[in-house]
Amino acid sequence: MNDAAVPTATRLNRRSFLLASAGLAVAVGFARVRGARAQEASRIAPNAWIVIDSKGYVNIVSPAAEMGQGAMTALPALVAEDLDADWRSVRVVQAPSDPRRYGNPRLGGLMLTGGSRTLQGYYELLRLAGAHARFVLLRAVANEWAVPTDELMTDSGAVVHRPTNRHIGYGEIAKFATVPSSLRPLGAADLKPLNKCNFIGRKLERLDIPAKLNGTAKFGIDTQVRDLHFGAVLRAPIAGPGMEPGAIDDAAARNVPGVTAIVPLSYGVGIVATTVEATIKSRAALKVDWRGAPKAGQYDSDKVLAEFAAVAEDIGKAGVTFHASGDAAAAIAAAAKTVSATYLNDHVYHATMEPMNATAVVEHDRAELWVPTQSPSWAMAAVAEALQLRTEQVSIHTTYLGGGFGRRSEWDFVVDAALLARAAGKPVKVIWTREDDVTHDKYRPLVAQHLTAGLDAGGAVVGWRHRIVSDSITARIFPKQFRPDANDGSVSEGAVSTYDVGDQLQQWVRQDRGIDVGYWRAVGPGYTRFAAESFVDEVAKAKNVDPLAFRLSLLRDERARNVIETAANMAVWHKPHDERALGLAYSAGWETHVATVAEVSLDRESGQIRVHRVWAAVDAGIAVQPQIVEAQIEGAVVHGTGQALFERISLQGGRVEQSNFHDYRVIRMAEAPEVHVQVLQSAHPPGGIGEVGLPPVAPAIANAVARLAGVRLRHLPMTPERVKAALRA
Amino acid sequence: MISVVVNGKPVNVSAEPDTPLLWVLREHLKLTGTKFGCGVAQCGACTVHLDGQPARSCSVPLSAAVGKKITTIEGLPPELAEPLRKAWVAEQVPQCGYCQSGQIMQAAALLHGKSRPSRDQIVAHMNGNICRCGTYGRILRAVEKAAGEVHR
Numbered sequence: 001m002n003d004a005a006v007p008t009a010t011r012l013n014r015r016s017f018l019l020a021s022a023g024l025a026v027a028v029g030f031a032r033v034r035g036a037r038a039q040e041a042s043r044i045a046p047n048a049w050i051v052i053d054s055k056g057y058v059n060i061v062s063p064a065a066e067m068g069q070g071a072m073t074a075l076p077a078l079v080a081e082d083l084d085a086d087w088r089s090v091r092v093v094q095a096p097s098d099p100r101r102y103g104n105p106r107l108g109g110l111m112l113t114g115g116s117r118t119l120q121g122y123y124e125l126l127r128l129a130g131a132h133a134r135f136v137l138l139r140a141v142a143n144e145w146a147v148p149t150d151e152l153m154t155d156s157g158a159v160v161h162r163p164t165n166r167h168i169g170y171g172e173i174a175k176f177a178t179v180p181s182s183l184r185p186l187g188a189a190d191l192k193p194l195n196k197c198n199f200i201g202r203k204l205e206r207l208d209i210p211a212k213l214n215g216t217a218k219f220g221i222d223t224q225v226r227d228l229h230f231g232a233v234l235r236a237p238i239a240g241p242g243m244e245p246g247a248i249d250d251a252a253a254r255n256v257p258g259v260t261a262i263v264p265l266s267y268g269v270g271i272v273a274t275t276v277e278a279t280i281k282s283r284a285a286l287k288v289d290w291r292g293a294p295k296a297g298q299y300d301s302d303k304v305l306a307e308f309a310a311v312a313e314d315i316g317k318a319g320v321t322f323h324a325s326g327d328a329a330a331a332i333a334a335a336a337k338t339v340s341a342t343y344l345n346d347h348v349y350h351a352t353m354e355p356m357n358a359t360a361v362v363e364h365d366r367a368e369l370w371v372p373t374q375s376p377s378w379a380m381a382a383v384a385e386a387l388q389l390r391t392e393q394v395s396i397h398t399t400y401l402g403g404g405f406g407r408r409s410e411w412d413f414v415v416d417a418a419l420l421a422r423a424a425g426k427p428v429k430v431i432w433t434r435e436d437d438v439t440h441d442k443y444r445p446l447v448a449q450h451l452t453a454g455l456d457a458g459g460a461v462v463g464w465r466h467r468i469v470s471d472s473i474t475a476r477i478f479p480k481q482f483r484p485d486a487n488d489g490s491v492s493e494g495a496v497s498t499y500d501v502g503d504q505l506q507q508w509v510r511q512d513r514g515i516d517v518g519y520w521r522a523v524g525p526g527y528t529r530f531a532a533e534s535f536v537d538e539v540a541k542a543k544n545v546d547p548l549a550f551r552l553s554l555l556r557d558e559r560a561r562n563v564i565e566t567a568a569n570m571a572v573w574h575k576p577h578d579e580r581a582l583g584l585a586y587s588a589g590w591e592t593h594v595a596t597v598a599e600v601s602l603d604r605e606s607g608q609i610r611v612h613r614v615w616a617a618v619d620a621g622i623a624v625q626p627q628i629v630e631a632q633i634e635g636a637v638v639h640g641t642g643q644a645l646f647e648r649i650s651l652q653g654g655r656v657e658q659s660n661f662h663d664y665r666v667i668r669m670a671e672a673p674e675v676h677v678q679v680l681q682s683a684h685p686p687g688g689i690g691e692v693g694l695p696p697v698a699p700a701i702a703n704a705v706a707r708l709a710g711v712r713l714r715h716l717p718m719t720p721e722r723v724k725a726a727l728r729a
Numbered sequence: 730m731i732s733v734v735v736n737g738k739p740v741n742v743s744a745e746p747d748t749p750l751l752w753v754l755r756e757h758l759k760l761t762g763t764k765f766g767c768g769v770a771q772c773g774a775c776t777v778h779l780d781g782q783p784a785r786s787c788s789v790p791l792s793a794a795v796g797k798k799i800t801t802i803e804g805l806p807p808e809l810a811e812p813l814r815k816a817w818v819a820e821q822v823p824q825c826g827y828c829q830s831g832q833i834m835q836a837a838a839l840l841h842g843k844s845r846p847s848r849d850q851i852v853a854h855m856n857g858n859i860c861r862c863g864t865y866g867r868i869l870r871a872v873e874k875a876a877g878e879v880h881r
Contacts, residue, residue, distance in 0.1 A: 068824030068862045205821065212826030213814045215762015215802035219827060222761035230756070257745075276756055277748045353766055353774055353827040353861045402764070402827030403861050434767040627821060631864075635824055638863025661771035661859065670856045672865040 044140075044174045046133035048101045049079055049126065051093075056157065056171025058085045063095040063102035063122060065113035065374050066208055067404035068635075069690045070628035073206045074119065075126055077199040077624065082130030082191055085170070086157030087199065092207055097376040097396040110377040114409050114519060116590035116688020119624060123686050131190045132183065140177030141168060156198070194622065194683070201681065203627045208400070220372030220399040223359040223429060229260065231420040231430035232279035234286055235268040235440050238654035240514040242294030245269050252285035262286070263423040270416065272424040276431060295514025296654040301347060301446055304513055308448035308469040309342050311509055315450075315467070319509030322487035323496045326503030328454075331463030335454025339542045342450045343531035345716035347443035347649035349658070350520060351666055354402020355437045356413035359429040360421035366393045367418055372401040374408040382411035383418045406519030410442055438664055439656040442518025443649050445470040445491055449531040453501065453539050461539065461554070462502035466495045466532065469509045471517045491517075494525030494695060497532060498588055499554035515651070521639065522691035525589050526698075530644075530716060533585035533699035537706060547584055547703065548573055559619045559682065560588060563595040566617035566678055571597035580612060583704025585696035590688025592620040594633065596696035598641075598673070600704040604727060607720030611641050611673040611701055616693060618677065621684030629689050634675045636693025642667030644698035648717050733794050735760070736804025746792035750784075751775045753791050754801055762802035762830045766859070773858030776831040777801050783838040802830040809837040812878035816871040824862035832858050836872045844880045848873070 042054035051059040060079045064071040076092050079085075095102040095111070103109035106121030134154055141159045142149040145166070153160050158169045194200065211217035236243035248269055250262045258278030263270035269288055273279045311317050315329075332338060359370040360383075367387055373379045376396040384391045401408055413432060421428040432440075447470040454463035473490045475482040482488075492508040520526065540550040548568050555561050564586050571582055579601055586595045599613040614637045623629045646665040650657045658664040702713045711726040730741045735758060742757050749768075754760045754777070763786055766774030770785035777786045778800040800806075805813075813833050823829045832855070839846055839854045846854065851872050860868065 068826065070824075205818065206823075208826065209818055209821065209823050210814075212823040212829050213817050213833060214810070215760070215830050217826055218761075219764075221765060222755075224759060224761075275744070275748075276752045277745065351861055353764070353772070353825065353859065355765065400827075401825060403825045405861075431765070434769070631821065631824060631867075634866060635863035638865060639861070642863075660769050661767050662769065666859055666861065667863070668856050668859060669865040669869065670852050672863065675866055 042175060044136070044177045044179065046136040046179055047129050049129040050083065050133045052170050052174045054171050054175050056089050056169050057091050058083065058089050058170065059091045059093050061093050061095045061102065063104070063111065064118045065398055065401050065404065065408070067113065067374065067401035067408070069118070069632060070206055070625060071113065071118055072208055073204055074625045074628060075122055077204055078123060078126035079130040081197055081199045082127045083133050084154035084156060087204065089157055094398050097380055097398070099377045103377065110375065112375040112377055112409060113404070114374050114406060116691045119686040120591060120688060123624070127191050128186050131186050135183055135186070135190070136179055137170060137173050137177060139180065140173055144176055200622065200624050201626065204625060206628070217400050219354050219402045220359070220370060221354055221357045221402070221431060223370040223399065225359065225361060225427045227427055228359070229272050229274060229424060229426040229428045230276045230279050231270060231272050231417060231428040232283050232433070233265065233268045233270045233416050233430065234283050234288060235436065236290050236294070238294045238297055239299065239651060239656055240294055240296040240516050240654070242296070242514065243290045243292040246289040246291040249287035253282040256282040256285060260426070261424045263420055265419060270420045270423065272420050272426065272428055280433070294654060299513055299515060299651050299654040301651045305344055305346070305446055305448060308446065308511060309344060311511070312448040312450035312467050312469045313342060317509050319467070319507045320485060320487045321505065321507050322492055323504060323506040328463045328465050328503040328505035331503040332452055332454035332465060335462060336457040337455040337542070338452055339455070339539050340450065340452045341535055341538055341712070341714060342448060343527070343534065343714045345447050345527045345530065347446050348520060348643060348647045349438055349441045349443060349649050349664055350403070350405045350407035351664065352403030352405060352407055355434055356407070356432040357430060358414045358417035359427065360417035361427045362387065362418060362421040365389070368395050368397070369414065369417060370397045370399055371414050372399050372408060373414065374401065374404045374406070375411070378409065379411045379414045382415050386415045386418050387422060405521040406523065407441065409519055412440070434661070435659045438659050442516045444520035444523060444526065445473065445517040447491070447527050449528065451531055451535045453535070455543070459543050460502070464497055464501040464503070465505045466497070467507045467509065468492050468495060468528065469511060471511050471513055471515055473517050473519060473523065475510070476516060490519060491524050492528065493523065494528035494587070494589060495532065498557065498560065499536065499551070500556065501554060521636070522589070522694040525587060525695035526643065527716065529585065529587045529695035530698040530702070533587070533696060534702050534712070534714065537583070537703040538712065541706070551584070551586060559593045560586065562680060563593045563617040563619050566680060567595035567597045567615050570615035570617065570676060570678060571599065573597065581704045581708035583700045583702065583707060585699035585703060587692065587695040589692050589695065591685065592618065592687030592689060592692045594618045594692050594696055596637065596700045598697065598700035598704050600701055600708060602705060602709050602723070604709070607723035607727070609645055609701065609705060609718055609723060611645070613676070614641070614673045614697070614700070615676045616678070617680060618693070619680040619682050620687045620689050621682055622686045623679050623681050624686055626679045626681065629679045630677045632689045633677045633693035636691070637675045637697055638667055638672045640694040640697025641671070641673055641701070643694070644701050644716060644718055645671070646717055646719070648719070731791055731795060733791070733799060734797070735799045736801060742791065744791055746790060748791045749787050750777070750789040750791055750794050750799070751786040754786060760801050760803050764827055764830055766828070766831070772828070773835055774828050774831040776834040776858065778834060778838060781838065781841060783835050802834055805834065805837055809840060809879065812875040813837060813840070813871070816874035816878065819874060820867040820871040822864050822867040822871050824864055828858060828860045832860065832868055836868070836875065839872070840876055840879045845876055846872070
């Protein structure tokens with residue numbers, strides 16, 4: 001076992017305390033397991049993560065949202081590993097909204113599935129939870145059989161007395177075991193070495209798949225409760241905050257059969273009805289005079305982007321310097337040659353297949369909600385604030401998520417349900433239409449970036465400047481906490497170069513145009529890597545060197561070199577491809593390295609880029625479930641290709657111009673590239689995997705087009721119109 | 730009351746004739762395996778079969794389904810459902826899984842009608858079904874695998 005994978009002593013002490021203290025009152029989920037005390041006649045709950053019943057079922061709490069990334073398989077596998085459970089006996093329970101027990105240590109204890117932090121945050125903790133439970137079982141058997149603990153071992157769901165080969169299953173142990181009030185602190189030595197692991201690094205079929213093939217998987221939108229009513233909210237026509245309903249003419253809307261309430265809200269007008277179809281008809285009949293002067297009222301996205309580009313290119317506008325090494329400005333000023341380029345990207349929309357929805361039951365002193373949410377913590381706080389309750393009075397049941405991509409860390413749709421349920425005095429399921437979802441998203445920011453590299457007389461890169469201009473996500477979400485001079489890490493992430501490019505300077509110049517921007521899959525790196533990796537190729541071209549050789553010449557990190565060389569080999573980088581070209585890009589983030597090669601062709605008449613094949617090599621450290629890593633990279637490549645070629649939200653006068661999938665184009669099967677992924681296992685702690693596959697896709701495509709057609713595409717998405725314009729230029 | 734036949738059973742529904750079949754299935758009949766995606770027949774998440782043909786239930790008024798055999802993911806006959814599910818598991822297709830009922834219903838209609846579809850035919854047939862997680866490659870392989878099973 002590599003040292004890097006071993007938890008440090010300090011962290012272990014804190015965690016073992018957590019585990020011990022959690023043992024007395026095990027919180028269990030809304031679903032299959034009813035509230036259990038530490039011991040009942042027929043079950044044992046060694047800690048907050050595990051309930052073993054007398055039939056031998058091992059119920060494991062999964063603390064993260066399952067949105068397709070495999071959390072509810074990979075996380076329980078960690079517990080099962082060091083518990084030495086029989087995988088066939090494992091039942092997964094979605095964690096209740098109890099951040100004190102189930103919060104992510106890497107996200108400040110929040111129950112929040114995002115930022116690719118799930119495995120990073122829970123890896124050690126869940127393995128220790130399994131190890132702790134295993135010791136509880138061993139000790140119980142040692143007491144029962146009056147044998148020394150060190151004569152006992154475990155074997156896939158059973159304890160074995162080695163001298164006599166006597167076996168007892170975990171279910172039998174559950175009938176008599178007690179949880180000791182304290183156990184010796186657990187350490188790395190108590191965890192299985194990687195080469196002895198049964199589940200980590202091995203292929204397990206995902207536990208959620210069967211239910212997703214027969215219609216029984218329960219997503220948020222599938223929630224059914226007694227006396228359920230339905231809700232919809234008509235929102236302001238201009239994006240962002242600043243408008244409220246004035247005069248409301250609801251005469252026709254109220255007359256729609258089934259409508260039980262029209263609810264004026266500060267940000268819109270709600271409708272409650274006994275059927276979904278009544279909410280849709282009623283809303284169409286609602287007439288609202290909107291009041292206010294929203295900041296985004298004049299927001300024309302093309303014009304704004306041009307203004308951002310001007311700011312990016314005006315290096316006098318310093319903004320926030322979030323990274324500097326050496327004196328890049330001086331190095332660039334003294335350089336024999338400089339290369340500069342400006343990169344742009346339009347807004348993109350999340351387009352989760354399941355539109356936003358939430359179901360709420362509100363009583364005077366409590367609220368219970370069923371939500372496909374990435375963040376029970378933030379949803380609880382938002383509902384508590386909206387209903388003037390304490391956070392402890394709000395409980396959230398996390399359902400399956402029909403896609404997340406960052407959108408479901410927001411709580412706007414959750415508050416809708418809470419407010420309408422309170423106003424109507426009924427359980428209410430709010431379902432956004434696709435049009436609501438498209439026009440009231442929290443879009444990935446519109447960004448302009450300007451990069452400059454300085455080369456010395458020998459052609460070596462001696463200075464590197466990367467400037468980013470955009471609105472802030474964090475300032476929108478946490479306006480009170482965000483300092484005006486702070487860097488918004490979520491929008492500027494990915495800009496610091498890991499190449500040896502001499503002195504570096506990275507700056508972010510904040511704009512505030514009143515648009516709601518939000519977390520999107522691989523938010524910042526989605527465009528910062530597009531710019532940086534495209535620019536690496538531009539510099540290579542200026543030096544007239546091969547982009548693969550150029551990258552390797554600037555990289556010492558073995559993991560980085562390894563993924564790049566692997567991807568290049570997979571694609572047979574140096575082999576000529578008729579009428580097609582290869583482009584390469586590399587991205588590291590969330591402690592994971594990915595290199596991607598795209599093979600493209602181009603129809604010069606139509607301007608349409610076609611991405612035929614993509615090869616990706618990924619090093620995510622210990623790949624807990626390598627086949628899930630592979631699937632995540634595959635999906636991210638396809639998603640990334642659509643993002644690179646098609647996806648675009650535009651606004652005129654603050655109004656979003658797209659409304660559904662007919663004009664917000666996402667990638668479909670016919671356009672999806674064939675994807676080949678190689679997962680390189682390494683002994684580093686597990687890195688994030690849900691996002692990291694996306695950023696290198698767009699620059700790999702742009703780099704391939706540049707090598708194929710000699711034109712450089714610097715604006716996402718790379719639409720046929722933009723390609724044709726570049727070809728004409 | 731409007732009478733329709735869903736998964737082989739006649740049922741009475743108290744809904745307006747212009748109600749999209751999708752909402753009748755999901756909320757009146759609690760058959761929630763059929764998913765709401767776009768409401769305008771652009772994504773395929775709501776795909777069901779009407780007399781064996783794939784249809785976007787979000788855009789079929791209840792009145793238009795009267796007299797037709799409506800089949801949802803819950804009632805897909807085993808001779809199609811089993812090979813498809815087996816292939817979907819073998820390829821570990823779903824990620825979030827929300828679109829997969831529609832994908833399977835769309836694929837089932839193809840396999841019902843066509844013995845061994847070519848790759849291009851599969852792509853053309855499946856292209857109306859969006860998967861935001863990008864599982865297209867696996868769907869394609871799973872349909873090929875299931876086709877071999879259905880028409881052995």
